[in-house]
Amino acid sequence: MPGAWGEKAVTLSHVRQRSGRLRSSINRWASTAVRDDRELRDTTVKAGCCPIAEADDRQRVSLQGVLKTVTLRPRGGVPALEAELYDGSSTITVVWLGRRRIVGIEPGRAVKVEGRIGEQAGHRVMFNPRYELRCS
Numbered sequence: 001m002p003g004a005w006g007e008k009a010v011t012l013s014h015v016r017q018r019s020g021r022l023r024s025s026i027n028r029w030a031s032t033a034v035r036d037d038r039e040l041r042d043t044t045v046k047a048g049c050c051p052i053a054e055a056d057d058r059q060r061v062s063l064q065g066v067l068k069t070v071t072l073r074p075r076g077g078v079p080a081l082e083a084e085l086y087d088g089s090s091t092i093t094v095v096w097l098g099r100r101r102i103v104g105i106e107p108g109r110a111v112k113v114e115g116r117i118g119e120q121a122g123h124r125v126m127f128n129p130r131y132e133l134r135c136s
Contacts, residue, residue, distance in 0.1 A: 040065065040088030049112060053089035057117050057124070063087060064112040064134065070105055081105065085113065092117065093125045102131075110134035 044051055049064040065087030073082050081099045085092050094113055096102060105111070115129030 037088040040086070044087045044089075047112065049087075051089040052085070052087045052092050052124075055092075055117055057119060060114070060116050062112060062114045063092065063126075064110070067105065067107055067109050067111060070107055072100055085111065090124075093123055094129055094131075095125060095127050097128055104133045105131070 041051060044064045047064045049062045052063055052065065055061045055063060063085060065085045068084040068086050068091065070081065070083045073080055075095075075097065078097055079100045081096045081102060083094045083105060085094050096105075110133075112132040112134055113126060113129035114131075115126045117124055117126055119125065
């Protein structure tokens with residue numbers, strides 16, 4: 001039986017070593033994501049825009065961030081281009097009614113939008129904002 005204990009200790013040690021590598025990989029990934037969010041928030045403030053998390057509803061604001069998703073989703077029979085804008089603090093759905101496509105509006109693109117924030121179905125939304133494409 002002493003051999004069985006020795007084999008079990010080696011296996012347990014191996015598992016701990018592998019979980020330690022996984023943990024360090026996850027920590028590196030998480031710290032990179034936190035750093036990216038911080039840089040995105042800083043860029044937003046330097047551009048003179050309000051962070052999405054701090055923007056008041058029903059007020060005209062300028063927001064800047066990166067488009068995470070862009071989707072064509074009809075609303076009431078009218079084409080509508082929807083995009084999820086993220087600035088490191090929060091996200092908002094930006095909707096252009098009557099548009100199927102806008103050149104330059106694509107996932108990963110940095111944009112600045114200006115308009116009034118509303119709420120629909122519990123989500124913050126901005127309809128038909130003015131927009132400016134930015135360099136990433």
